[in-house]
Amino acid sequence: MFDKNLIDLSVMSTEQIDKIIRKAKKIMQSPADYRHACDGKILATLFYEPSTRTQMSFQTAMLKLGGRTIGFDNPMNSSVSKGESLKDTITIVGEYADIIAIRHPVEGTAAAASLYAGVPVINCGDGGHLHPTQTLADIITLSCEKGRLDNLRVGVCGDLLNGRTVHSLIKTLAKYPNNSFVLISTKELSVPLYVIDILEKNGCKYEISHSLADAITDLDVLYMTRIQRERFASEEDYQAQKNVFVLDKEKLDKAREDMIILHPLPRVNEITVDIDDDPRALYFKQAQYGMYGRMALILLLLQDDEFFVENRPFVVSNHHCNNPKCITQQEPYLPNLSYEKLGMVMCGYCDKRID
Amino acid sequence: MFDKNLIDLSVMSTEQIDKIIRKAKKIMQSPADYRHACDGKILATLFYEPSTRTQMSFQTAMLKLGGRTIGFDNPMNSSVSKGESLKDTITIVGEYADIIAIRHPVEGTAAAASLYAGVPVINCGDGGHLHPTQTLADIITLSCEKGRLDNLRVGVCGDLLNGRTVHSLIKTLAKYPNNSFVLISTKELSVPLYVIDILEKNGCKYEISHSLADAITDLDVLYMTRIQRERFASEEDYQAQKNVFVLDKEKLDKAREDMIILHPLPRVNEITVDIDDDPRALYFKQAQYGMYGRMALILLLLQDDEFFVENRPFVVSNHHCNNPKCITQQEPYLPNLSYEKLGMVMCGYCDKRID
């Protein structure tokens, strides 16, 4: 597998992550120096499901580097609607473009695409699985606004069960020393056990809280996410709790002056609009940091021969992944890639257990 | 409110309008001088409803200035479909782009967007309310082809009740001395009374006509618009009148040699195709003038510190607008902006009377 891809941030070392952050900061300091860095290069944004903000962020990043973009934002307008395989589409686009940013509703698609592209592939979201450039945006924001990625007390609030951005952020911050977490959610929406395992293996302190108002008082960072109404166990639960996890002025008044508020966006109503002008509210600025992170990533993947992404030692196995949401279910020609973890065999695309 | 927007042409002084026209003419004379005027700048075209021609006109304008574009042409492909507020979308896009061109089916949306963008916003059409760059195209055409914006006898024909481009053109030309108007329509589709008020307040002569064939004989300009079949009071009315407001060779034969024909496009059948090659038919050239007008506007908004758009003195009031088509009905966090006019309180977004 080509080693110039960003499929999964969790396989990267902190040195690699820090390299991206340093590059992003250099670009922020003097963007004019990078206005022609990618002259003549083409980014393809292949969005098999719409995500305007992520797509515009990548397009802007490439344009600000002097490059250009091609792509689509709608599967129905693509050759997919004629029954073309992912392999064929990616192989052809790899002939046209110098780098590919792909979003797809099916888990493992970016990894599968990287087998055939011949150029770097960036995962812009593969179903509920991974969205590494969102996490990149999060940690660049932390690095710029808090000045560090360690010794942080981070509250994560909302749907901790299904929120892939939360899992990815926790996994990444757990690599840095002395971060601690307050996990704020309903019981039904607690973090999955495997995330707790990661915290414990890395020696991270963590607390569980069912009240944002209580937890907010002593945080460096509050990371908010959306809870969808249908996630509550019952209508009564929803009515009883709907406001408990909404950040409003009253709760924010209890927070420290230097706490910062992040959110992966889109927001619905989990942060009230009257907070937007508070200097601690950084969720819009976070999107701008994300754009600089994408600029750094594109530059490093295209130009830095020493920047590569470590990969797990995949093997071709006999076992086919059974996860019905895995790309291997749709694209039968894909090799059965797997790797071992704690004695288990895991799918090389969707990271679910195979055997 | 940021003063580098074009939301409504009618609040601009004739000096400001003339400045745009002069700039457009300079660009037409030597387009090569402007090929790098917006190098490194990004225009976002946010089209919440499709309008290929307007969007392509803006994209072409920006590309010919050396800039680049991002954007979308379909609400279903945007984050809107995830329930994101206009404020959040615009705030983020304002972080990516240097200038925003927005089209939206709801009245007042461009004004609302300008509150949050942080960069200049251009209104490309907000429902049935305003479409100022169309009027800009119209008056640049008049200035270039007739050599003046005053002392014109202008026939406007078609659906004068619902045609926002006609209202806007009349309001703008009424600011210049000694223009007169022939209002050619069915009784049912006459101009609204408020337009008559503007004409009278500005001392403009006007006549009302129900026959294009009669009115056409003594005009400097004929501005045609589409009448939709469903606008007629009954099928009998439609059958009786459908041809009365169609410009064909026979009627055109009665017009002066130096009369020019404009149309905002798209045309359906209100101008017969056999007229297209007549030298007086300028509706296609008008679209090209519009593109130069958009180039001038982008340049002035981005680069001319002394170019700004006067605004009405808005106040934040207690009254919420009741117009069901106003953006304030959809986006509840918007402040209640209003202004006074002739003793009435008007909505700062949709310009409808509030109290």
Next chain:
Amino acid sequence: MFDKNLIDLSVMSTEQIDKIIRKAKKIMQSPADYRHACDGKILATLFYEPSTRTQMSFQTAMLKLGGRTIGFDNPMNSSVSKGESLKDTITIVGEYADIIAIRHPVEGTAAAASLYAGVPVINCGDGGHLHPTQTLADIITLSCEKGRLDNLRVGVCGDLLNGRTVHSLIKTLAKYPNNSFVLISTKELSVPLYVIDILEKNGCKYEISHSLADAITDLDVLYMTRIQRERFASEEDYQAQKNVFVLDKEKLDKAREDMIILHPLPRVNEITVDIDDDPRALYFKQAQYGMYGRMALILLLLQDDEFFVENRPFVVSNHHCNNPKCITQQEPYLPNLSYEKLGMVMCGYCDKRID
């Protein structure tokens, strides 16, 4: 009719075709020399039906020449949905762009567009009629990979009745000396008689085969196309024959070492995936050649005053084309263009017999 269009490759002389091929090869050899060849120029890609690959190929071609692109990929997002005529849309786009690439589901649309564009028009597919830049991709591949366009023994396999790319390839290769063809298909999907006529008129040898396994043994080129299940006469026929026209490892083992495999793509299952890594499988590289062909074509149409496309001697006739799939059925203002061929009167748009 403007003579700087590519509507139909079959009216071009071999000298003109060779000129395009030579230019494409020069670009391949030193692409950097052409990075600013189209600076400041705009290509409009008007795709009235989606075809991601073709559209991305044209966009990439223009971007690699330093030009820029505007356009749409969806009829529902275009002014077409407001009832605008092709003439009006094309006239306006011709004011914005320097060259137009158009794809449309209706036959003859590119020819019709070329009447009004005022700038060069390239046919990117007009219904089942023509797709000349695909054929251009095919013959550039042959020229580069086989070193010649004559003395080739070419197998064409699949749906030879409906495959416009096959017909166009045969017509083009028939102009070069001493090419011979093996026509491999079911009886029901044999080439139309008019193609046989062309072969015979040009003195080309040809054979008919119903077995890919038999025919493959002595070919310079195998051109595969898709057979759709519904093309078979009955379900029994399909079950009996479905594998006969699939290229797999077993059949490929019988082919010569220097045979090359082409396919216009998208592929469904007529070539098994395990062949993709065989050095003879050139269908992905063919797409890259196509991109270079499009670069050459854009360059020649925009910059080479001596490059023009010969046209048939059209006359305006009294006969209206009756082909229900012809653009003249939808756009009533189009002049009745026709030409004579073998004593018959043919439609100037869709090339079907009129009288």
